[in-house]
Amino acid sequence: xxxxxxxxxxxxxxxxxxxxxxxxxxxxxxxxxxxxxxxxxxxxxxxxxxxxxxxxxxxxxxxxxxxxxxxxxxxxxxxxxxxxxxxxxxxxxxxxxxxxxxxxxxxxxxxxxxxxxxxxxxxxxxxxxxxxxxxxxxxxxxxxxxxxxxxxxxxxxxxxxxxxxxxxxxxxxxxxxxxxxxxxxxxxxxxxxxxxxxxxxxxxxxxxxxxxxxxxxxxxxxxxxxxxxxxxxxxxxxxxxxxxxxxxxxxxxxxxxxxxxxxxxxxxxxxxxxxxxxxxxxxxxxxxxxxxxxxxxxxxxxxxxxxxxxxxxxxxxxxxxxxxxxxxxxxxxxxxxxxxxxxxxxxxxxxxxxxxxxxxxx
Amino acid sequence: xxxxxxxxxxxxxxxxxxxxxxxxxxxxxxxxxxxxxxxxxxxxxxxxxxxxxxxxxxxxxxxxxxxxxxxxxxxxxxxxxxxxxxxxxxxxxxxxxxxxxxxxxxxxxxxxxxxxxxxxxxxxxxxxxxxxxxxxxxxxxxxxxxxxxxxxxxxxxxxxxxxxxxxxxxxxxxxxxxxxxxxxxxxxxxxxxxxxxxxxxxxxxxxxxxxxxxxxxxxxxxxxxxxxxxxxxxxxxxxxxxxxxxxxxxxxxxxxxxxxxxxxxxxxxxxxxxxxxxxxxxxxxxxxxxxxxxxxxxxxxxxxxxxxxxxxxxxxxxxxxxxxxxxxxxxxxxxxxxxxxxxxxxxxxxxxxxxxxxxxxx
Numbered sequence: 092x093x094x095x096x097x098x099x100x101x102x103x104x105x106x107x108x109x110x111x112x113x114x115x116x117x118x119x120x121x122x123x124x125x126x127x128x129x130x131x132x133x134x135x136x137x138x139x140x141x142x143x144x145x146x147x148x149x150x151x152x153x154x155x156x157x158x159x160x161x162x163x164x165x166x167x168x169x170x171x172x173x174x175x176x177x178x179x180x181x182x183x184x185x186x187x188x189x190x191x192x193x194x195x196x197x198x199x200x201x202x203x204x205x206x207x208x209x210x211x212x213x214x215x216x217x218x219x220x221x222x223x224x225x226x227x228x229x230x231x232x233x234x235x236x237x238x239x240x241x242x243x244x245x246x247x248x249x250x251x252x253x254x255x256x257x258x259x260x261x262x263x264x265x266x267x268x269x270x271x272x273x274x275x276x277x278x279x280x281x282x283x284x285x286x287x288x289x290x291x292x293x294x295x296x297x298x299x300x301x302x303x304x305x306x307x308x309x310x311x312x313x314x315x316x317x318x319x320x321x322x323x324x325x326x327x328x329x330x331x332x333x334x335x336x337x338x339x340x341x342x343x344x345x346x347x348x349x350x351x352x353x354x355x356x357x358x359x360x361x362x363x364x365x366x367x368x369x370x371x372x373x374x375x376x377x378x379x380x381x382x383x384x385x386x387x388x389x390x391x392x393x394x395x396x397x398x399x400x401x402x403x404x405x406x407x408x409x410x411x412x413x414x415x416x417x418x419x420x421x422x423x424x425x426x427x428x429x430x431x432x433x434x435x436x437x438x439x440x441x442x443x444x445x446x447x448x449x450x451x452x453x
Numbered sequence: 454x455x456x457x458x459x460x461x462x463x464x465x466x467x468x469x470x471x472x473x474x475x476x477x478x479x480x481x482x483x484x485x486x487x488x489x490x491x492x493x494x495x496x497x498x499x500x501x502x503x504x505x506x507x508x509x510x511x512x513x514x515x516x517x518x519x520x521x522x523x524x525x526x527x528x529x530x531x532x533x534x535x536x537x538x539x540x541x542x543x544x545x546x547x548x549x550x551x552x553x554x555x556x557x558x559x560x561x562x563x564x565x566x567x568x569x570x571x572x573x574x575x576x577x578x579x580x581x582x583x584x585x586x587x588x589x590x591x592x593x594x595x596x597x598x599x600x601x602x603x604x605x606x607x608x609x610x611x612x613x614x615x616x617x618x619x620x621x622x623x624x625x626x627x628x629x630x631x632x633x634x635x636x637x638x639x640x641x642x643x644x645x646x647x648x649x650x651x652x653x654x655x656x657x658x659x660x661x662x663x664x665x666x667x668x669x670x671x672x673x674x675x676x677x678x679x680x681x682x683x684x685x686x687x688x689x690x691x692x693x694x695x696x697x698x699x700x701x702x703x704x705x706x707x708x709x710x711x712x713x714x715x716x717x718x719x720x721x722x723x724x725x726x727x728x729x730x731x732x733x734x735x736x737x738x739x740x741x742x743x744x745x746x747x748x749x750x751x752x753x754x755x756x757x758x759x760x761x762x763x764x765x766x767x768x769x770x771x772x773x774x775x776x777x778x779x780x781x782x783x784x785x786x787x788x789x790x791x792x793x794x795x796x797x798x799x800x801x802x803x804x805x806x807x808x809x810x811x812x813x814x815x
Contacts, residue, residue, distance in 0.1 A: 117586045117610065132615030135589050171571075176560075188550055188755065198538075198572045202580075207571045207587065209533075210560045218564075225569065227482060227497050251483070253494030337758045366758040373760040393550065393755045396699045396728035398735040 123155040170206030172197075172419060173231050173254075175213045175222065177239025188391040189361075189408070193237050193259055196412030204420065206232065213239055227252040233419040235259055235412070241269065257415040260406075263305050265432040272415040272433050276306045279404040279437035280313025280358070283386040286402070286439055287356040288321045291447045292384065296329035296354035298343045298364050307335075307360055310388060314358055329354055333364070340367025341374075348375045348383070355383060355448040362387035362394045365401055369444075380446035390440050399443035407435050485517045532568030534559075534781060535593050535616075537575045537584065539601025550753040551723075551770070555599050555621055558774030566782065568594065575601050589614040595781040597621055597774070603631065619777040622768075625667050627794040634777040634795050638668045641766040641799035642675025642720070645748040648764070648801055649718040650683045653809045654746065658691035658716035660705045660726050669697075669722055672750065676720055691716055695726070702729025703736075710737045710745070717745060717810040724749035724756045727763055731806070742808035752802050761805035769797050 117131075124131045129148060136144050137152040144152070174197050176190065194210065201208045209231070213219040219239070226234070233255040240261055241249060246268065249256050258271040265271040280297075287295050297314045300307030311330070318325050331347065333339030340359055347354055348371060359365035365387030372379050379385045379399055387394055387403035394401040414433055421429060486493045491510060498506050499514040506514070536559050538552065556572065563570045571593070575581045581601070588596070595617040602623055603611060608630065611618050620633040627633040642659075649657050659676045662669030673692070680687050693709065695701030702721050709716055710733060721727035727749030734741050741747045741761055749756055749765035756763040776795060783791060 117582070117589055117614070120589060121613070130615070131589070131613040135592065135614060194556065194572075198574060202574050205583075207573060209569045209571050210556075211569060212560060212564050221567075227493070230497065251493045252497060253492070363758070366755075366760070370758075370760040370762070393728075393758070396725065396732075396755070396759075398728070398732040398760065400732070 119159050123152065123159060126155055127152050170201070170204065170420075171229075171231055172201055172206055172208055172416065173222070173226055173234040174198075174208050174210045175219075175234055175236040175239050176210065177213055177237065188393055189363075189389055190237055192391060192408040193412050196409030197235055197416060199409065200413035200416040204416070206416075206420075219245060223248055223252060223254075226254060233257070235415050235419060238262070255419055257418045259411060259415050261305065261432075262303075265305075267431045270418055270429065270431050272411050272418065272435070273306075274406045274411060275434045275436050276309035277313040277316070279388060279406070280310035281317045282313075282437065282439045283358050283388065283404050284314045284317035285321070286441065287358065287384060287386065287445065288317060288323065290356075290384065290445060292356040293323055294326075294329070294352065294354045295323075295356045295358060296331065296347050297358040298331045298333060298340055298360050298368070300332070300335045300360040300364075302332060304335075307332075310360060333360075335361040336363050337367035337370065340364030341371045342367070344368040344371035345374065348372070348377065353383075356385070356445070357383060358386050358388075360388055362389045362391050362401060362403055364388075365394075365403065365444075366397060369397055379444045381449055384445040384448070386445060394440075395442060397444065402442045402445040403440050405438040405440045407438075411435055481521050485514065485521060488517055489514050532563070532566065532782075533593055534563055534568055534570055534778065535584070535588055535596040536560075536570050536572045537581075537596055537598040537601055538572065539575055539599065550755055551725075551751055552599055554753060554770040555774050558771030559597055559778060561771065562775035562778040566778070568778075568782075578607075581607060585610055585614060585616075588616060595619070597777050597781060600624070617781055619780045621773060621777050623667065623794075624665075627667075629793045632780055632791065632793050634773050634780065634797070635668075636768045636773060637796045637798050638671035639675040639678070641750060641768070642672035643679045644675075644799065644801045645720050645750065645766050646676045646679035647683070648803065649720065649746060649748065649807065650679060650685065652718075652746065652807060654718040655685055656688075656691070656714065656716045657685075657718045657720060658693065658709045659720045660693045660695060660702055660722050660730070662694070662697045662722040662726075664694060669694075672722060695722075697723040698725050699729035699732065702726030703733045704729070706730040706733035707736065710734070710739065715745075718747070718807070719745060720748050720750075722750055724751045724753045724763060724765055726750075727756075727765065727806075728759060731759055731761075741806045743811055746807040746810070748807060756802075757804060759806065764804045764807040765802050767800040767802045769800075773797055 120131055120134050124134045127134070129152065133144055133148065134152055137149050137156065174194060198208045211222045213222055231254055235257055237259045240258055240263060241256060256269065258269055260273050261271045265273065284295060297311060299311040302308065315325055329347065331343035333343045340363065344357060344367065347357065357368050359368055365385050368385050369379055372383055377383060385401065387401045390403045390405035394403045414435060418429060482493055482496050486496045489496070491514065495506060495510065496514055499511050499518065536556060560570045573584045575584055593616055597619055599621045602620055602625060603618060618631065620631055622635050623633045627635065646657060659673060661673040664670065677687055691709065693705035695705045702725065706719060706729065709719065719730050721730055727747050730747050731741055734745060739745060747763065749763045752765045752767035756765045776797060780791060
């Protein structure tokens with residue numbers, strides 16, 4: 092696949108692939124430069140179709156290139172995919188560790204397949220249009236989109252330009268009109284809550300994300316399912332909603348901790364919220380897990396940096412990026428066989444922020 | 454500059470820039486496709502010099518493209534820079550928030566100048582060679598390098614290929630043979646320590662990074678300078694070294710906290726180490742800042758997530774990336790006037806992890 096990708100066409104419908112388009116090595120280019128009596132950068136210019144090289148020099152170099160098996164002008168003779176970063180609640184500007192692990196995962200999956208990744212922020216429709224113009228001109232093997240769900244006109248433009256797209260962790264219910272890779276949010280919410288129930292907790296609060304996000308609805312329903320399965324009552328006062336941020340977690344936890352019958356455990360909607368819960372505990376002079384157990388969601392790299400290190404639900408972000416990359420690069424039968432949405436399983440990672448409830452203290 | 458960049462040459466020495474190379478808009482391409490009676494992706498193929506288009510179709514499209522002012526074959530008719538990510542202590546695989554903020558900063562600075570960023574991990578010499586082959590073939594406006602300091606043969610290869618390079622936060626003393634952007638590490642170490650002295654601390658420990666890193670030597674000397682300026686003795690037992698990681702900080706802090714005359718404040722070499730110091734305090738049943746004040750270094754986005762939120766020395770990572778990008782894209786007189794190394798100032802960010810020493814408790 093890596094070999095093939097080098098000369099694969101930029102559009103999904105084209106299938107011709109000429110060995111003549113394989114890229115020459117630097118050593119080949121260097122010897123061609125020596126033979127032609129020019130610099131390597133001059134050879135590179137000819138290769139790149141630039142016009143600022145004297146005609147006879149260009150012809151001499153072109154002949155040498157063709158003799159070495161390379162066809163000048165086969166633009167972007169290597170794999171390239173685009174990574175589009177929308178402006179969700181966590182933008183690149185705010186440097187969400189979550190978004191950035193998806194970037195790393197994409198870059199690594201692409202590098203393993205000899206593809207380069209072009210990263211572009213598309214936080215406005217204007218930025219999307221500008222990216223599409225560039226991508227249509229230079230060619231791309233497809234786009235992965237994070238925190239941006241193309242629809243309507245954008246989907247039609249992408250189709251017209253022959254640019255396949257896969258959305259990572261879609262914010263809305265994934266429809267059949269676009270391919271996407273997500274994670275088992277419902278299962279994650281369930282396993283986080285079940286872990287606390289197994290430790291002996293019965294009074295368990297949950298801080299959910301914004302109600303309009305697909306993932307936060309699924310996680311909250313996982314919490315309810317675990318409580319129901321254990322025959323535990325769901326106290327609606329213990330269900331809170333806020334932004335997927337430390338301040339969201341801190342504020343909601345602060346309210347929960349002032350309740351007369353405060354919970355012994357809190358399921359946060361994200362690791363960012365869980366960090367905020369730990370801050371609220373500190374503000375209240377309480378400790379995790381001695382006074383209140385805390386579970387996060389995501390397992391971003393810094394989850395283990397918390398004091399105590401966070402027990403959390405791992406979203407396999409790097410694997411999600413790799414899966415999305417493979418969906419993007421699938422051709423022919425592989426494409427036809429694809430589901431339009433794939434969810435990768437979450438895993439509970441138990442660290443130091445959860446423990447049995449301290450019954451004596453209550 | 455954004456306009457100009459679109460048609461600027463990929464190599465530093467070339468200066469011709471033809472308006473004919475400006476990229477056509479998608480609407481232009483769409484109307485050309487309509488005129489030629491083909492799909493947009495076929496127009497894109499011709500634009501990209503692909504050979505899987507029937508000759509007469511290609512000719513028809515090429516004529517329409519030329520009439521619209523565009524010259525097919527002027528490869529990569531847009532700005533592109535490469536971001537190389539080496540395998541330092543914090544690799545992308547380990548998802549260091551530090552490295553990732555540099556990625557975000559570069560992507561944003563480039564996007565603001567209408568440049569795309571191609572991100573490539575180069576953790577082995579083989580990966581560097583492979584990247585260089587690709588970059589020489591497709592063209593690039595230059596490379597920013599993070600955690601990888603090209604030297605010797607690599608520098609010669611880059612020069613031969615006409616690819617300018619700027620190193621971000623060099624791990625070694627920045628030499629004149631390569632341009633680089635760093636931060637005022639010595640000043641940062643000094644201001645962190647002075648802040649603690651001003652709060653009334655006299656027994657201040659420091660956890661430095663690895664001795665072979667330029668930045669950790671400078672930060673440690675800043676600590677010494679602040680102590681000296683305040684007439685405070687430097688107790689060598691309070692000077693520790695370890696990896697720039699949470700476990701490094703946790704281990705060294707654990708040793709410091711068991712000393713009979715333990716320090717009342719700890720200057721960590723990085724935010725990652727400072728998170729480890731907070732974990733060690735928790736392990737020892739101590740609190741920050743009540744028992745021990747803690748200062749970090751970097752101000753990565755998650756520094757404010759800690760409990761308590763970290764007082765730290767801010768490295769302007771995004772501004773460093775933007776400066777490096779501008780150095781890379783400077784041409785002519787601007788290039789000649791450039792220093793080979795620029796340091797941007799650090800800033801002390803006071804949050805909740807520092808306070809006057811609790812004299813009563815000692």
